[in-house]
Amino acid sequence: MNVIEVSGLTVRYSGATALEGVDLVVGEGELVALIGPNGAGKSTLVKALSGLIRPAAGQITVNGRLAQVPEGREMFGDLTVDDNLRLGGWRNGRHGRGTGAIYPLLPELTGLRRRRAGTLSGGQQQMVAIGRALMARPDVLVVDELSLGLAPLVVADLVGHLRTLNADRGLAVLLIEQNARLALGLCHRAYVLEAGRIALRGDADELARDPRVAAAYLGGHVTTDGPAR
Ligand SMILES: Nc1ncnc2c1ncn2[C@@H]1O[C@H](COP(=O)(O)OP(=O)(O)OP(=O)(O)O)[C@@H](O)[C@H]1O
Numbered sequence: 080m081n082v083i084e085v086s087g088l089t090v091r092y093s094g095a096t097a098l099e100g101v102d103l104v105v106g107e108g109e110l111v112a113l114i115g116p117n118g119a120g121k122s123t124l125v126k127a128l129s130g131l132i133r134p135a136a137g138q139i140t141v142n143g144r145l146a147q148v149p150e151g152r153e154m155f156g157d158l159t160v161d162d163n164l165r166l167g168g169w170r171n172g173r174h175g176r177g178t179g180a181i182y183p184l185l186p187e188l189t190g191l192r193r194r195r196a197g198t199l200s201g202g203q204q205q206m207v208a209i210g211r212a213l214m215a216r217p218d219v220l221v222v223d224e225l226s227l228g229l230a231p232l233v234v235a236d237l238v239g240h241l242r243t244l245n246a247d248r249g250l251a252v253l254l255i256e257q258n259a260r261l262a263l264g265l266c267h268r269a270y271v272l273e274a275g276r277i278a279l280r281g282d283a284d285e286l287a288r289d290p291r292v293a294a295a296y297l298g299g300h301v302t303t304d305g306p307a308r
């Protein structure tokens with residue numbers, strides 16, 4: 080079964096087309112990457128999946144619960160980490176749910192639970208944003224720009240958590256990432272979005288070897304096991 084099925088999705092902003100005829104699926108327990116340059120429409124797709132914008136055409140089906148980690152994290156900086164997590168439950172229609180289940184999943188947050196979120200590092204805030212999304216007990220997590228502005232070691236830690244959530248709990252992930260090497264290294268399958276259309280799709284391994292992907296997204300040369308940059 081697919082947790083996300085998108086077909087023929089077209090989104091326009093006051094006449095300008097941001098997405099045109101996009102087809103995309105995420106299977107149960109699957110890790111899927113969506114890569115593409117700035118302005119390609121990646122965040123627009125995330126917003127359409129979350130119901131924040133209304134498509135001009137096409138269909139979106141979500142089987143199960145979807146939660147998103149929005150681009151830029153959107154912390155409530157004056158509230159504590161724990162209150163930010165609680166708001167995740169509220170935002171996702173799970174008002175009143177305790178935050179206790181989140182800390183074992185993301186142990187780094189335990190010592191931070193009473194800190195104001197605005198005082199956290201970028202990596203710690205991204206961890207809170209993931210925890211907040213997990214409050215919905217999602218079947219699929221949509222992460223918009225996991226690595227944005229974060230140091231490689233911090234990103235590796237976050238990726239480790241996503242891998243574990245996928246392996247242990249069957250959480251499906253749609254990962255939107257500027258760092259194509261990272262995304263293709265983590266995910267089973269990938270889509271390349273360019274100017275609002277799916278330009279390429281396939282197994283992540285195949286796409287990583289595709290000269291068009293290498294030229295545009297992997298710094299022009301193909302490596303299969305190099306360090307993430
Ligand atoms: N609210 C809006 N009103 C008008 N145009 C918009 C709006 N939001 C996005 N756009 C335009 O739609 C296109 C796609 O934007 P989007 O944010 O989806 O791209 P993106 O792939 O997420 O880019 P980035 O990698 O920079 O985050 C861009 O041309 C953008 O300027």
Ligand SMILES: [Mg+2]
Nearest residue numbers: 121122123150
């Ligand atoms: Mg974006």
